[in-house]
Amino acid sequence: MTRIAPTSPQAPAQPKEAPAQPPAAETGAPRLPAPAPGAGAQLEFGPHSYAPAPEATDLVEIAPSYGLFIDGEFVAPRSDQTITTLNPATARPLSVVPQSGPEDVDLAVAAAGKAAVSWGRAPGKVRARYLYRIARLLQERSREFAVLETLDNGKPVKESRDVDIPLAAAHFFHHAGWADKLEYAFAGAVARPVGPVGQVIPWNFPLLMAAWKLAPALAAGNTVVLKPAETTPLSALALADVLQEADLPPGVVNIITGNGITGDALVRHQGVRKVAFTGSTVVGKSIGSALAGSGKRLTLELGGKAANIVFEDAALDQVTEGIVNGIYFNQGQVCCAGSRLLVQESVAETVVAKLRRRLDTLRVGDPLDKNTDIGAVNSAAQLSKIAELVNSGVDEGAEIYQPACDLPDIGYFFRPTLFCGVSQSHRIAREEIFGPVLSVLTFRTPDEAVEKANNTAYGLSAGIWTEKGSRILWMAERMKAGVVWANTFNRFDPASPFGGYRESGYGREGGRQGMLSYVELEPAGPAGAAPAGATA
Amino acid sequence: MPGALGALSVTPVDAVGLHERAESLARRSIKSSSKQAALRLALACIDLTSLEGADTPGRVRSLCGKALRPDPSNPGLPQPAAVCVYPALVATAAASLAGTGVRVASVAGSFPAGLGPLEARLDEIRQAVSDGADEIDIVLNRSAFLSGRYGQALGELVASKEAAGGAQVKVILETGELGSYDSVRRASVLAMAAGADFIKTSTGKIGASATLPMALCMAEAIREFAETDGRTVGLKVAGGIRTAKQSWQYLVVVSETLGADWLTPRLFRIGASALLNDVLLQLDRLRFGRYVRGDKTVI
Amino acid sequence: MAQDELLGLLGRRREGDGVKANDRRLNVRKTYKMFVGGAFVRSESGRSYPVHSPDGELLARASAGSRKDVRDAVRSARGAQPGWAARSAYNRGQILYRVAEVMDSRRSEVAEEVARAVGGHAAVSEVDAAVDRWVWYAGWCDKFPQVLGGANPVAGDYFNFTVPEPVGVVGIAAPENSPLLGLVSRLAPALVSGNAAVVLSSECFPLPSVTLAEILATGDVPPGVVNVLTGRRPAMLAALAGHGEVDCLDLTGCEQTPQSGDGPEPLVEAESLAAKSVTRVVKATTAQRLWFEPSSESPYLIGEFCEYKTVWHPKGR
Secondary structure (H helix, E strand, C coil), X not given: CCCCCCCCCCCCCCCCXXXXXXXXXXXXXXXXXXXXXXXXXXXXXXXCCCCCCECCCCCCCCCCECCEEECCEEECCCCCCEEEEEECCCCEEEEEEECCCHHHHHHHHHHHHHHHHHHHHCCHHHHHHHHHHHHHHHHHCHHHHHHHHHHHHCCCHHHHHHHHHHHHHHHHHHHHXXXXXXXXXXXXXXXXXXXXXXXXXXXCCHHHHHHHXXXXXXXXXXXXEEECCCCCCHHHHHHHHHHHHCCCXXXXXXXXXXXXXXXXXXXXXXXXXXXXXXXXXHHHHHHHHHCCCCXXXXXXXXXXXXXXXXXXXXXXXXXXXXXXXXXXXXXXXXXXXXXXXXXXXHHHHXXXXXXXXXXCCCCECCCCECCCCECCCCCHHHHHHHHHHHHHHHHCCCEEECCCCCXXXXXXXXXXXXXXXXXXXXXHHHCCCCCCEEEEEEECCHHHHHHHHCCCCCCCEEEEECCXXXXXXXXXHHCCCCEEEECCCCCCCCCCCECCCHHHEECCECHHHHHHHHEEEEECCCCCCCCCCCCC | CCCCCCCCCCCCCCHHHHHHHHHHHHCCCCCHHHHHHHHHHHHHCEEEECCXXXXXXXXXXXXXXXXXXXXXCCCCCCCCCEEEECHHHHHHHHHHHCXXXXXXXXXXXXXXXXXXXXXXXXXXXXXXXXXXXXXXXXXXXXXXXXXXXHHHHHHHHHHHHHHHCXXXXXXXXXXXXXXXXXXXXXXXXXXXXXXXXXXXXXXXXXXXCCCHHHHXXXXXXXXXXXXXXXXXXXXXXECCCCCHHHHHHHHHHHHHHHCHHHCCCCCEEEEECCHXXXXXXXXXXXXXXXXXXXXXXXX | CCHHHHHHHCCCCCCCXXXXXXXXXXXXXXXXCEEXXXXXXXXXXXXXXXXXXXXXXXXXXXXXXXXXXXXXXXXXXXXXXXXXXXXXXHHHHHHHHHHHHHHHXXXXXXXXXXXXXXXXXXXXXXXXXXXXXXXXXXXXXXXXXXXXXXXXXXXXXXEEEEEEEECCEEEEECCCCCCCHHHHHHHHHHHHCCCEEEEECCCCCCXXXXXXXXXXXXXXXXXXXXXXXXXXXXXXXXXXXXXXCCCEEECHHHCCCCCCCCCCCHHHHXXXXXXXXXXXXXXXXXXXXXXXXXXXXXXXXXXXXXXXXXXXXXXXC
C-alpha cells in the first residue's frame, strides 16, 4: 500500500569543482611524488569504506521461547497465544514470547500485591543494596545486553553500547541512592510507596526505559508489573535474569510480555495503584480515559515534535553535529527528537549545505557493525509509517534530500531524510514521524522562533543554538518544553528530570522530581507515623 | 586584506560539542583491509621529523635513509612524504633525497617562538629554500595574534609566504598556546587567508601537542574555507603522535570531516618521528598475523 | 457606642439577615455575581439559583454559570496568566500578602458569611486559618524554586538545572464542604508560581467564594488571574475539563460533587475529558486529603501546579 519514498533525484553532494591543484604545482616547486601505493587506499579507507567491523554475538544466548517472569520465577503463561519477535535488520525471527492474557496479568499483579507490603516496609538501605547490585550486574553484562538490544531493536551497536546500556545501569545506580534518603528528598513530608505499579514501556530504548521505570519505583518501595513492547521484549526478559541473579525478592518485579491488549489489561487492573506509561500520545490519551475515576495515579511520557532552533551566531559546525544527533540518533525513533529544525534565515543556506554534506557521511546498514551510524527501523509497521509521512512531505511540496547510500537488501532500513521548504502547515512539521526525517523551517527573529517552536500540541523538548548567553535564557524560559538543550541535544542523565509539557505528558523521570511520581507525600510531624521504608 | 580581517569574525566553536564529535570519531573501528590501507596512507603522510639541537649531518642522513626504505624487508611500502629538519641541515637532507620523491621540509623563521626580527626570519626562510627545502614550516606570531594585532600576524605570514617563493608553506598555529578553540579557528582562518598551503597544529616544543579535537577544529575551518574561498588547504598534525592507532584516528577525522580528497600527502601530513616504527610494526602484524620483534625495525 | 447597639440601630442582627424581614428595616440584599476577568458579571445564560443555609433559610441567589461562562473565564485566565507569571516573585508575594491584609480587615464579616453558609461554629478560626494560608503561601513565591528545583549533577561537561514553572491555566473544583478555607488551600498554592485560575465554587455553599473574589478584587490581584464561577458543577466541570486551554485540573474538591440525574459520574467524566488533551489532573489521594487539614500546608502543593523544566548547557572554554 505504501510506496517507499523515492530516492533523492539529486546525486549526493560532489566536491564543488575539481580539487584544486596542489599549491606546489602552481608555484613551480617540485611536484609531489605520484601517489604511493598506499595512497590508493581510498578504496578501503574513506568516509564510506571502512571494512566490516561486526560486534561478536557469541555472548548472547536467545532461547527459542520464553515464559513470563512472575513472583521471581519464569513461568509458563496461562495464555496460549504467542508473539514472535524479529531482528529488524534481517526480518528473521529471534524468539517467541507469550501474548499474556487476563489470567497472566492477574497472576503478575497478585504477585506484585503480595510483595508490596514487605518491600514497602523494607528499610531503604536494604532496597538500595538490591538496586546497587542490579546496576553492577548490568555493567558486568553490558556487552551482552548491548548486542541483545541491537538484535531485537535494530539500533546501531555503538549506540546500545555507548548510550542505552551504560545509562540503564546508571539509572539503577542513581536511584539506589534515593532508596535510603527519601526523608531528605522531600523535606517536611513523609514519602510512602504508592502501591503496586503497572508500567508499560516502548520499543525505542527497551532496556533503558525499563530502567527509567523500575529504578525509581523500586527505590520508593513500590512493587512493579512491567510490560515491555511487543517488538522488543528480549532485553527486559534478560533483565529478569539479572534480577534473579541479584536475589531481588520474588514478586517485587514481574515482567509480562504482550501487545497493547496486555497493556490495557494491566493498566485497568484493580490491583494496580499507579500507572506509568511511555509511548504514543494516542495510547496515552486512551489510558487516561481508561483510568478516569479509578483514583489511580498516572504519569505519561508521550510523543514530541521538538524544535531545534539555530541562530546565526551559533557554532555552526557543532550545530550540524547536534542536528544530526538530534534527529538521526536511534533512527529518529526518539520521542524528544529534534524533528523540526528552525534556522535563522540568514544562515539557512549554510546550515543546510553543511547538513547535506554531513548526511552523505552517515553510514546506514548492519546495526551490529561498530561503525554503523544508522541501523534498522524497529518494525515493518514503523517503516511504512515513516514512508507514508515522507511521501506526504513530497506530495505537499517540500523539497526532499536523501543521501545516495546503499541500503541492505533485507530488513527495515530507511535513508536519513532532509526536507527543506517546509511550513508549519505541512504534516511532516506537525505529526510525530518517529523516523530519521528532518523538516527544515526558517525564522527571522527570536520572537518568531519562539512562536514557531511552541506551535505544536507537544512539549517534550527543545534545542537552542546561539553563542549569546542571555538569549539562551530568554529562549529557554519561553519554550513550552520539559527539557531544553542549549548548544547540545539528546543528553540524558539519571539525575536530570525528563518529561513533557502539554500533550507530551506529565510527570518526570530522573532526579528528585522523578521520585515524586512514585511516592505519596504525607505531612511529617507528630501526626505522621514513622515513614514506611523511609527510615533505615 | 587586513582591513577585511580587522574584526576577524569567524564561526564560533563549542568546545564540548567538538570534543564529543572527536571522541565519537576516535571510536571508529578500523579493521583488516581498512587498517592496512590506513597504515599505508599514514606512512605516506608522515613528515619524518628530527628537530633536536643535537642533530648532526650523520643523523639526518640516517633519517633520510629510513625515509627512502622504511622497511627493507617490505619494499612495496610507500615512502614518507618528507623529511623535516632545521635549516642548517637542509642541504644535507636535500643531497640525500635528491630525485627520490621524498621532499625536504624545514622549520624556519625563528622556530619555535617566531619572535626574532622579521627580516632575520624572512632571511632564514629564503636561505632554507635556496638550500633545497621544498616545504617550509613557519610559526604564527602568537604574540601579535594574542594581543589582537591580527594585521601584524597576517602581514608577517604573507611576507613569509612570499619569501618562501615556490616552496610550500605550512603555518604552525601552536594551538596549545592559543587558549581556546575559538582562537584556534580564528588563527586557522588568518593563516589560510595569508596564503598558507597547510595549517599545522604544533611545534612539538611545548607540552601541549596535537589532539584529535584540535585537528577536528582545524579541519572544520579548512572545510569552511574551501567552501567560501574555493581554495583547498592542507592539515598537518604534529607532536605526540606515536602510535599507529592515533594515526588512523586522525585519518578518520580528516576523512569524515574533509572527505576523501584530503586523504593524500598533498593535503594531509603527520609530523612525527617515533610513529613510523609503530606503523611498520602494525603493518608487519597484518602481514604475518603476529607481532614481530621490535629490534627488527630499522632505526 | 457598643457594637451591638450600633448594629441594632442599623437594623441588622448578628445572626442571619436573610428573608426574616427586620421589623424596622427592609435590608438590601446582596447580589452574588461571578468574577471573570476582574469584573463581577452575571451568567450569560441569565440564570441563577437559590442558595440556602444548612437550616433551609434562603440566603441569596447565585449566578448559574454556563459552558459559555466557563469559556469566558478560561479565556480571561489565559490572557492574564503570562503577565502574572512575568511579575517578579517578590511582587507576586506582596500581592498575595495583600490578599491576606484585605481578608483580615474584613475578618468578622467574612466569618459571619461563612457561618451563615455552612452553619459551622468555627467560622472565625476558619477565616483566621485562611488569612494565615495566604500569608504562608505569599512567602513561598520567592522560595519555592529553591526547594522544588535545583542544579542536577549530570555526567560530562554540562551544567544542568531544573526550575518549576507555572503550568498555565488551572481549573479548580473548589472543595464542596469547605467553601473558604478549602478553596484558599487550593487556590493560593496555584497562584504562587504564576498560574491563573478558574474556580468552580462549591455548589451548595457558593457565597464565600464570591466574597473571596471581592477581596481579591479589592487587593492587587490583576484582573483575570482568578476567575470565580458559581452554579451547577457537573456541566461546568465538563466544560472546564474538556477545554484545551486548561493545563491542569484540580479535582481534589470533587469527592462530594452531587450526582445529577443519570449522567456519567462528574469526576469520571471530567477525568476522561481531561485525558483527551492530556491535561494534568490533581486528584485527592489519601495523602493529599491530609493536606486539607487546617494545620497542613505544603510547598509540594505548589509543585502540583507546576511543570518542571530542565535546561542543559555545555561547559567549555
